[in-house]
Amino acid sequence: MHRNxxxxxxxxxxxxxxxxxxxxxxxxVSTPTAPKPQAxxxxxPPVPTAGDPLYAPVVxxxxxxxxxERFMDYAIVTVGPRSLFVPPVYAAIRMAxxxxxxxxxxxxxxxxxxxxxxxxxASRTSLETGRFLTAALLHEDFxxxxxxxxxxxxxxxxxxxxxxxxKSDSEHNRIAFANFVGAGASGFVGNLYLPAGFNDLSHAExxxxxxxxxxxxxxxxxxxxxxxxKATRKWHTPFPRIPLPAWWVKLPAH
Numbered sequence: 001m002h003r004n005x006x007x008x009x010x011x012x013x014x015x016x017x018x019x020x021x022x023x024x025x026x027x028x029v030s031t032p033t034a035p036k037p038q039a040x041x042x043x044x045p046p047v048p049t050a051g052d053p054l055y056a057p058v059v060x061x062x063x064x065x066x067x068x069e070r071f072m073d074y075a076i077v078t079v080g081p082r083s084l085f086v087p088p089v090y091a092a093i094r095m096a097x098x099x100x101x102x103x104x105x106x107x108x109x110x111x112x113x114x115x116x117x118x119x120x121x122a123s124r125t126s127l128e129t130g131r132f133l134t135a136a137l138l139h140e141d142f143x144x145x146x147x148x149x150x151x152x153x154x155x156x157x158x159x160x161x162x163x164x165x166x167k168s169d170s171e172h173n174r175i176a177f178a179n180f181v182g183a184g185a186s187g188f189v190g191n192l193y194l195p196a197g198f199n200d201l202s203h204a205e206x207x208x209x210x211x212x213x214x215x216x217x218x219x220x221x222x223x224x225x226x227x228x229x230k231a232t233r234k235w236h237t238p239f240p241r242i243p244l245p246a247w248w249v250k251l252p253a254h
Contacts, residue, residue, distance in 0.1 A: 064169035065143075067136060073143070074132040078125055087124065091116035103195050119194065123186045127211055130185035134178040139169040142178045144222045152224075159219035163212060183211035 065073070077083070094116045098107045106112050135142055145167070147158035166176040187208030191199040 064139070065141060070132060070136055074128055078128045083121065083124060087117050087120035090120040094120075099198070101197050106195055119190060122189055122193070123207070123211075126189040127182040127186035129182075131178040131182035134181040138177055140166060140174065140176070140178050141169055141171075142166040142176055144219055146223055155223050156220065159223040160216050162219050163215040179212070179215055183208045183215070186211040 091113050095107060095112060104112075106115055131142060134140065143166075144162060147155040149155055149158065162176075163179060164176050165173050166178070168174050187206070187210075188204045190207060191204055193199075194203075
């Protein structure tokens with residue numbers, strides 16, 4: 001069953017990979033003589049190189065990344081706010097509804113919480129480390145680029161396709177080797193420390209498939225975050241003020 005799930009993910013992935021990726025590129029940097037836009041409450045400020053810590057990395061500059069820029073992206077998404085918030089949530093959920101065969105020292109008490117927290121942190125760190133090293137070695141740019149289309153169906157397929165196809169440093173489409181390596185590292189690292197019955201090949205394959213699902217979910221969120229922000233602003237709904245690249249979206253003025 002676990003292997004069938006992984007096979008299904010790859011079959012769907014290669015289907016999405018045939019979908020053409022037409023992505024936005026950041027606006028070129030303004031020349032010194034060009035007038036500078038005035039900052040207003042209705043325009044989100046540009047994000048750092050790696051994008052917002054919760055949803056990074058998103059492309060915010062033209063041209064290939066330097067090794068330093070890649071490393072800063074890696075550092076933000078690996079030891080930034082997301083890395084401190086997500087693992088405790090995972091650990092709490094895991095302990096609230098543990099698998100039936102989970103041993104007691106992984107289900108109850110502070111020690112169990114620490115083990116589950118460490119497991120989630122190791123999985124996330126392995127994923128990002130695998131992506132960073134692969135991208136650096138193969139000159140691959142896996143930062144997300146929003147679709148140029150206004151059709152929500154096309155944009156959805158674009159986001160899903162970006163899970164399996166990304167860009168080279170020369171901005172040509174290529175197989176997302178960094179995602180394959182990162183997902184594999186995330187799935188198989190647990191075999192080093194998880195309890196018996198959860199450190200086998202079938203569970204590792206399932207964790208790998210889940211990691212790919214995480215890439216797809218993140219891409220969908222990145223693609224439609226501008227609309228989510230506009231909707232929450234229109235409905236006066238509380239929403240974290242996530243800074244977005246100025247070239248990506250401009251919120252409507254009151």
